[in-house]
């Protein structure tokens with residue numbers, strides 16, 4: 257299995273795709289990959305604070321918060337928790353849409369000019385698994401993979 261370190265709030269938005277069909281299922285990368293299969297979604301230690309008012313992230317956070325069913329709460333941004341940890345497992349099914357992201361149908365999360373890594377079957381971990389991140393696709397240490405698999409084996 258491989259892992260990918262992604263800054264929050266982006267990694268959190270992928271984890272939300274486990275229950276929110278409008279959450280992030282496209283990971284934009286400047287490089288293609290031949291890897292297919294399960295991918296551990298690891299939130300880096302640093303939060304991309306400039307992205308926190310991105311409209312797609314705001315909308316994902318509002319759906320998460322239950323707004324407008326509940327009044328807007330004074331919530332701690334959920335992406336400030338679980339940093340430096342594996343948040344979810346997704347299946348990487350594809351990394352290209354034919355035109356390197358120009359005029360494709362990958363949806364609102366896709367950035368033109370990037371490779372669109374399409375993620376499906378997102379499973380959010382109840383307990384984020386702490387791990388050191390790395391550049392590119394990396395192989396998680398056995399104890400991290402074991403801790404993730406243990407959670408996946410538990411029926412939700």
Ligand SMILES: [Zn+2]
Pocket residue numbers: 352353356357358360361362366372
């Ligand atoms: Zn695309």
